[in-house]
Amino acid sequence: MIEIATESGSVNAGPPTVRQRSERWEKARAIVGVGTGNGIEYFDWTVYATFAAFFAPQFFHTGSAVSDLLASFGVFAVGFVARPFGGLLFGWLSDRRGRKLSMTLAVGLAAIGSLVIGLTPTHQTIGVAAAVVLVVARLAQGVAHGGELPSAQTYIVEFAPTARRGLWSSLIYISNTTGVVVGTLLGALLTTTLSSEQMADWGWRVPFLLGGVLGLFVLWMRSRMSETEVYEESGDETANQSMWQLFLAHRRQVFQILFFTVGGTVVYYVWAVSAPAYAIAVRGIDPSGALWAGVGANLVLIASLPFWGALSDRIGRKPVLYIGNVGIAALLFPLNAMIGHSAVTLFVAMAIALFVMGAILSVMPAMMAELFPTGLRAAGVGVPYSIGVAAFGGTAAYVQTFFADRGTPELFEWYALALVAVSIAALITIPETRGRDLASQT
Numbered sequence: 440m441i442e443i444a445t446e447s448g449s450v451n452a453g454p455p456t457v458r459q460r461s462e463r464w465e466k467a468r469a470i471v472g473v474g475t476g477n478g479i480e481y482f483d484w485t486v487y488a489t490f491a492a493f494f495a496p497q498f499f500h501t502g503s504a505v506s507d508l509l510a511s512f513g514v515f516a517v518g519f520v521a522r523p524f525g526g527l528l529f530g531w532l533s534d535r536r537g538r539k540l541s542m543t544l545a546v547g548l549a550a551i552g553s554l555v556i557g558l559t560p561t562h563q564t565i566g567v568a569a570a571v572v573l574v575v576a577r578l579a580q581g582v583a584h585g586g587e588l589p590s591a592q593t594y595i596v597e598f599a600p601t602a603r604r605g606l607w608s609s610l611i612y613i614s615n616t617t618g619v620v621v622g623t624l625l626g627a628l629l630t631t632t633l634s635s636e637q638m639a640d641w642g643w644r645v646p647f648l649l650g651g652v653l654g655l656f657v658l659w660m661r662s663r664m665s666e667t668e669v670y671e672e673s674g675d676e677t678a679n680q681s682m683w684q685l686f687l688a689h690r691r692q693v694f695q696i697l698f699f700t701v702g703g704t705v706v707y708y709v710w711a712v713s714a715p716a717y718a719i720a721v722r723g724i725d726p727s728g729a730l731w732a733g734v735g736a737n738l739v740l741i742a743s744l745p746f747w748g749a750l751s752d753r754i755g756r757k758p759v760l761y762i763g764n765v766g767i768a769a770l771l772f773p774l775n776a777m778i779g780h781s782a783v784t785l786f787v788a789m790a791i792a793l794f795v796m797g798a799i800l801s802v803m804p805a806m807m808a809e810l811f812p813t814g815l816r817a818a819g820v821g822v823p824y825s826i827g828v829a830a831f832g833g834t835a836a837y838v839q840t841f842f843a844d845r846g847t848p849e850l851f852e853w854y855a856l857a858l859v860a861v862s863i864a865a866l867i868t869i870p871e872t873r874g875r876d877l878a879s880q881t
Contacts, residue, residue: 465665469598472664473591474614476546476657479650480587481618483553483580486646487518488713488836489626489730492720494643497561498569514570514577519833521581526825529586530818531682538594538670541817543661545587550654552580557647581829589821592804597667597816597877602752605759605873608805609748612797613741619711620737622646626715627730669877673813685815686822692810693823695869700827702862703799705835705855706767710792711737713836718778718785721843728782736789743797748805755873756806760866763798768859770795771852809872816877831858 525545533541555576561569592611599607625646633642686693709717715733718724724732751759770792777788811819835855842851 466598468664469595470610472657472661473542473595474610474617476542476654476661477587477591477611478614478618478621479654479657480546480549480584481615482622482646483549483618483650483654484518484584485619485622485712486626486650487556487577488708488716489622489733490643490646492716492726493638497563497639497643498573514574517574518577518581518584519829521578522585522825522829522833523822525582525585525587526589526821527585527818528582530589530821532586533590533593533817533821534682534814537666538590538597538817539661539664539666541586541590542594542664543658545583545590546654546661547583547658549580549583549587550651550658552576552583552651553647553654554651555579557644557651585825585829586821589817589824593808593817593820594667596805596808597669597813601874601876603749604805604809605751605756605802606745606748608803608808609744609801611804612800613744615800616711616737616741616744620734620741622650623715623730623733623737625649627727627734630727630730669813672878682815682818685812686819689811689815689819693819695865696807696810696820697823697827698865699803699862699869700824701831702764702855702859703767703796703803704828704832705858706771706792707796707800708832708835709839709855710789710796711740713839714785714789717836717839717843718782721840721848722778722780722785724780724782724785729785732782732786732789735786736793739790740793740797740800743794744801747798747801751802751805751873755871756802756809757866757869757871759798759802760806761863763795763800763802764859764863764866766795766798767792768856768863771856771859772849775848775852806869806872809875809877810869813877 529541529545532544553576556573559569559572559576588611592608595610596604596608629642629645630638714736715729718729718732719726747759747763774788774792778785807820807824808816838854839848839851842848
């Protein structure tokens with residue numbers, strides 16, 4: 440006898456039927472396909488920020504380490520500029536042609552961008568053309584990344600049992616953060632085993648080439664996934680709806696997501712993604728120690744996400760989101776002061792920040808998807824979310840480095856605090872969405 444879990448509890452039953460085994464296989468395939476692809480895209484995105492301090496002089500060669508880093512972060516921001524276009528393009532594709540097709544094409548485009556970066560000659564070989572190719576590749580990745588997150592989170596939220604939607608949606612940032620950890624861990628391993636000359640010569644290329652090859656493999660995996668029942672049951676009703684009319688009808692939700700995003704995205708990209716590179720270039724922390732601190736802190740984030748997601752299924756989305764936003768607002772200045780010039784204190788500060796941020800990241804995918812009907816669920820989330828991330832998350836590392844270079848790092852903390860306040864104000868206007876029937880929304 441085995442125990443089969445249901446939304447209302449567990450019941451004892453005999454051996455699983457063919458249908459039950461098929462359903463379990465489809466669930467496993469959905470989790471692996473969404474999680475692996477999402478992780479690979481964030482791996483690609485993260486290694487750029489993680490390895491920026493190493494490859495920046497190879498592409499820009501200004502003569503100043505900080506100036507080279509600023510230039511590389513500028514290209515990092517360029518990738519974010521393309522994200523709203525990706526959110527619209529792949530969001531439309533997801534809402535009109537299916538979640539599966541959109542996710543498959545998005546991960547394929549991201550893989551190509553990563554391979555191009557890994558194979559691009561340096562400034563010494565082809566001059567300014569190296570930077571041009573880098574920008575084009577980042578634009579391609581930006582379009583892909585802008586479509587990946589809304590398509591993936593829409594898929595997993597529609598696939599999940601209603602009573603466990605918060606827990607299942609935590610998979611999005613579990614896989615995201617796993618990609619961040621693997622990218623940072625690879626950086627730590629390479630800087631530990633390779634010399635500075637080897638890192639500058641070819642070591643920085645390894646993660647980009649690896650990400651590209653793995654991305655092509657995930658493309659094949661996703662092509663074998665099934666579509667969600669919620670989308671399939673929407674049928675002609677979804678296909679015949681005008682997206683622009685839907686945007687107009689749900690403009691309140693669009694602006695709610697836009698303003699809710701601005702605070703969390705700045706804090707996330709500063710603490711989860713670019714903190715080690717910033718610590719290396721500006722605070723003078725040993726590269727290997729800073730990268731290992733990033734690995735450890737992001738593992739703390741991964742461990743916290745299922746907890747926060749499951750809690751939102753019990754007490755609601757909004758209480759957990761309030762905990763995350765108010766908590767990080769209160770901790771911004773103390774945590775920044777804690778970092779100092781030590782890899783140990785960097786880890787402690789990052790771990791605390793990311794544990795609290797987990798309350799936002801785990802619940803946000805479910806909350807955003809639950810705000811929209813099936814015919815606008817991916818694009819309705821993807822466009823405003825990508826605009827917020829592009830305008831504020833994509834520029835966060837640059838703005839932080841800019842203020843530090845001018846001797847006023849505390850101004851960035853005030854900037855981040857103001858944006859978190861905007862997110863809290865937006866959250867006040869958002870209704871509780873736990874338990875909504877996704878198929879019945881109009």
